[in-house]
């Protein structure tokens with residue numbers, strides 16, 4: 001990834017996992033073999049993620065850890081303070097990836113935030129810097145005003161919202177695409193085309209969808225608190241979707257979001 005180390009393509013997301021059960025879920029994920037964790041200040045479970053990494057006995061360098069700067073923390077000084085607080089909660093001395101969680105375009109501060117991100121990266125406190133929920137216009141503005149493109153853009157992306165235009169833009173700008181809510185929080189798992197492909201490969205619908213993401217070259221971070229699903233979602237490296245199967249999933253795009261609109265979202 002631009003300026004940093006390689007990101008494990010399949011990671012573990014912890015959105016909506018309550019803090020008191022996060023440590024257990026992350027330990028299970030690390031035991032299953034995940035080496036990439038995706039949290040955020042807004043998820044209120046950074047401390048438990050840090051605890052789990054230490055409890056796992058793995059070396060810090062073996063786990064790729066991402067967290068995010070929340071919407072109230074845009075700005076030069078605010079973003080630096082937010083970064084310091086996240087590292088304190090995680091009890092880490094560096095991050096692998098730090099993301100601007102949402103652009104909040106109405107506040108006009110994301111370019112300032114990005115300037116602080118560049119400094120943090122140059123100071124060696126974070127290996128790679130990126131954004132989340134940025135539209136093409138926001139990405140272009142960052143690049144025009146600072147000369148620095150994000151390494152990655154984490155956006156809502158699943159078979160019902162395939163982000164074809166944005167993915168093309170990422171390709172042209174050399175930005176990796178990362179898919180959040182990659183299973184559409186379960187809403188795509190009863191799609192007949194996906195169920196049928198799963199039956200053909202003796203795989204679950206979730207495994208088919210994760211495999212589809214991997215073959216599109218998306219970084220993908222499914223979330224589960226269910227031990228069997230945590231393991232199942234990682235068990236996707238020994239089968240392949242054919243071109244016809246990829247095309248069948250591509251045909252399910254409805255341009256339909258389950259999450260907020262990045263142009264207007266400020267807070268829940």
Ligand SMILES: NC(=O)c1ccc[n+]([C@@H]2O[C@H](COP(=O)([O-])OP(=O)(O)OC[C@H]3O[C@@H](n4cnc5c(N)ncnc54)[C@H](OP(=O)(O)O)[C@@H]3O)[C@@H](O)[C@H]2O)c1
Nearest residue numbers: 013014015180181182183184185206222223224225226229
């Ligand atoms: N940047 C952003 O703004 C943003 C926004 C949303 C999410 N994210 C990131 O993306 C990650 C994933 O997104 P998400 O948590 O919204 O949704 P998701 O991963 O698409 O779906 C999670 C849901 O699917 C279920 N599930 C997981 N594996 C399954 C399987 N194998 N079979 C059946 N059901 C399964 C889970 O249930 P159980 O847990 O009950 O097993 C949970 O209800 C988050 O954790 C977070 O890290 C980022």
